[in-house]
Amino acid sequence: MSTMHWGYLDAGNLAGIYYEQSQLDMAILHYKQAINCDSTFIEAYNNLSCFALQPNHPQALSSLGSIYMDCNMMSVPASFYKATLAVTTGISAPFNNLAIIYKQQTAADGLVNRGNTFKEIGRVTEAIQDYIRVVNIIPTMPEAHANLASAYKDRVFEYPVKLLYSSQNELSFLHFFFFPSIHIQPWKHGYTLLMTLGFVDIVGNGLSTPTFFYVHPHCLSEKVPIFIMNGATFNAYYAVGFIMMWWLALVASPTMVLIVISSIMYGHKLMELARKMWRM
Template sequence: GGGGGGALRGEMSQNPNLNAKQMAEYYYLQAIRYNNQYAPAWIGLAELWREQQQYARAISCYKTILKFQPASAETYSGLGLCYTELKQFAEAERCYSQVVGMYRQNAVALANLAGVYYEQGRLDLAIQTYKEAIKVDPNFPEVYNNLSNALREAGFLDDAISCYTTCIRIQCGLPPTASIYRGALPSLFNSPAAVQRLCVVYNNLGGVLKIQGRVQEAMACFQQVRILTPDSPEAHANLASAYKDCGKHDYAIVEYRHALNLRGDLPDAFANYVHSMQCICDWTDRESLFLRLEECVQYSLAMGTLPPVQPFHAMAYPFSEDLALKISKAYANHCEIVSRGFNLGELRHPERRPLARDQGERLRLAYVSSDFGNHPLSHLMASVFGMHDRSRFEVFCFALSPDDRSEWRRRISQEVEHFVDVSSWSAADIARRISAEGIHIAVNLNGYTKGAKNEIFALKPAPIQCSYMGFPATTGADFLQYLITDKVVAPPELHHC
C-alpha cells in the first residue's frame, strides 16, 4: 500500500535526471518487482517499449502477461502490432485471430487482421475482413482507405474509387451526396494529423482516377491536396503528373519545379519533369538533366526499386541498350511481384499433345490489348484479327479498355471470332478466363504502354506467351517467351538487348 509508493518515490528522488519515459519505465519495473503478476504494469511497460521500437523486449512482456492472463485481448493486440512491425505476419495473424475470436464485433481487431492479410498479399481475405470491420463500424475512415487500397491492388478500381470517396466524406463530415471537391478545407480540421490523413486519401483516389483515364477528376483531387498542404512537394508533383497526362506540359513543368524546389530527391517527379521538357522541345540543360536522370535510374536499380524512367521512354532517351534492357527487366520483375499478390497459384494449361484436327480441334489464340479502338495499333492491325483461317485457329480478342464507339472497335469486334470486353475486370479474373478458355498462345499487344495489364501475363495463363507490335522493344520479361519480329527490325547481332 502506502509504504510501497513511498519507497518508489524515495528511490526516484535519487535519480533526478531521468526523462518522462525513463521515469515511466522505472516505475513499471518497480511495480513489477513488488508484484510480478500486476498486469497493468506489464502492459504499460510493453507498450512503452513498443513505442520505442524495442519490439523484442515488448514481446517478452506480452508473453509474460499471457502466462497469468491467457485470455487477454489487449495483450494479443499489442503482440500482434509488434509482430506486424517486425514483418512476422504469420505470428501477427495468429495474435489478431485470437482477438477476433474473443470479440467478433471489434472493428479494430478485424481491421488489424485484414491488414496482415493485405501485407501477405492475400487480397481476397483482406477485402472480406475489411468489409466485416465496416459492418461493425460504418464510420471508420481508416478501414475505408485500407479497403480501397486492397480493392485497387486486386484490380477492382470502381469499387476502390467508391470506398475512397466514402472515406473522404466521413473524414470531412460531408453528407453522402455532397461533392468531395468542395468543403474539405483546412478550417474543418483542428490538427495537422487530420489534414495529413485526408491528403493521403485524396492522393490515393487521384491515383486510381488517373489509371482509369479520368484525368480531370484526378486533377481535382490533387488540387485539393495542394490547397490543404501547399508546402508539400508530393502535392505539387501529383498535380503535375495529372497535368502531364492530359498534355498540359507547360503547367506540369511549373508544378514539377515547385515540387523539386521543395524537395530535390523526388526521382519520379524529376523523371517526369525531364520527359515534359522533351515533349515541348525545351532543350535547356538537356545534357546535364539526362546525366542526372541516368544516375537516378542506376541508383534505383542498385537499390532494387522500380526505376523512375518508364521502359517506353527509355527507348527515346540517350541511354545505352544495356540500361534500357535493365529498366524493362525491373518493370517485368515488378509485374511478377504484383501478380504473386493475387495468390492464384499455377493456372491450368491445355494438355500438351498434338491437336486432333480430324475431330475439329483448333489452335486457340488470344490477343490482349487496351488499344482495340481508335489507336495506331488498331489502325495497323484491324484486319489481322479476322483474317485467321478459322478451320485451324480459334481467335479471341480480350479488350482491356471500354468501347470508344469507334469504327475500329466495331470492325475488330465483328470480324474476330470471340471479342471479350474485360475492361472492368481485374488482372486476376482476366487471367482465369484465358486459362479457362484453354488458350494455347497469348499475345501481349501492349507491353509497357498506357492501359497495359502485364500482370495478366505474369500469371502465365497460357503455355506460350509472346509480345508483338504495341511495345517496339523487348519487355525483358521471363513470362513472355517470344517477341514477334523480323531480322530487319531486330538484327541477330542485337538480340542480346
C-alpha cells in the first residue's frame, strides 16, 4: 500500500477525531489535507460540505449516498441514506434510493440462490445466465463474480472432449470474471480455482510471489502447437513405461526367481535345523 494511500486515511481519521472533539477548524484543515493526498476521497468532500452548511446536514449525507450509488458501491450508500433519515424524514430521495438498493439486493440474492440450485442439479448453463444477471445488477458483488467463474470452470471440465477443441473461449471468460472478484475482495476460493485451472502466473501476480512450479497447457498453447505438446506428452509416458518394463525384467523378476529357488533348495534344511534347536 502506498504512502499516499496511508496519508489520506490518516488525515481523514485525524479530522474525524477533531470533529468529535468539536474542533471544527482543525477538522476542516485535515479534511483538506486528505483531499490533497487523494482527490477522489469523497467522504472528505462530503464532510467539508457538512461543515459549510451544518454538521450532519441531511442534504449532504443524501448527496454522498448518491455519489456512492453512482459508483455502483451499493453496500455503502444505504448507511448514508439511513443517516439522512435519522436527521430528518422530510427528504424523499433517501426513501426512494433505499428502496432501489433493497430491491436490487433482493433480486440479486434471489438470482444467486437460483443459480446455485441450477448448478447443484447440473444445469450449469442456466446457472451461468443467472450469475451474469447478478453481475449486471451489482457489478461490485464479489460472490457473483466468483460464482460465475466457478460455473464456467464446471462447464469446462464437464465436457473433456469439448475442452480439447473449444476451451479457449471458456477459459478466457473464466479469466475475465475472476479478476473482478479478486480485485474487489481477495477471495481464497477465487485464487484456488485459478490455481486449479493452471493460471499460476496470474495468481502469483495477485499474491506478489513468484510461482514457477506448474504451467497449464492453456498457458503454453499460445506459443507451442497443441499437437507438439500431445506428442511430447505421449513420448514421455512411453519412455517411463519402457523404463519400468526393463526394470521389472532385469531387476525385479530375477530377484523373485532367486528367492523362490533358495526357498525350495534350503527351506527343508532350515526347518530341520529349527526343530533341533527347539528340542534342545
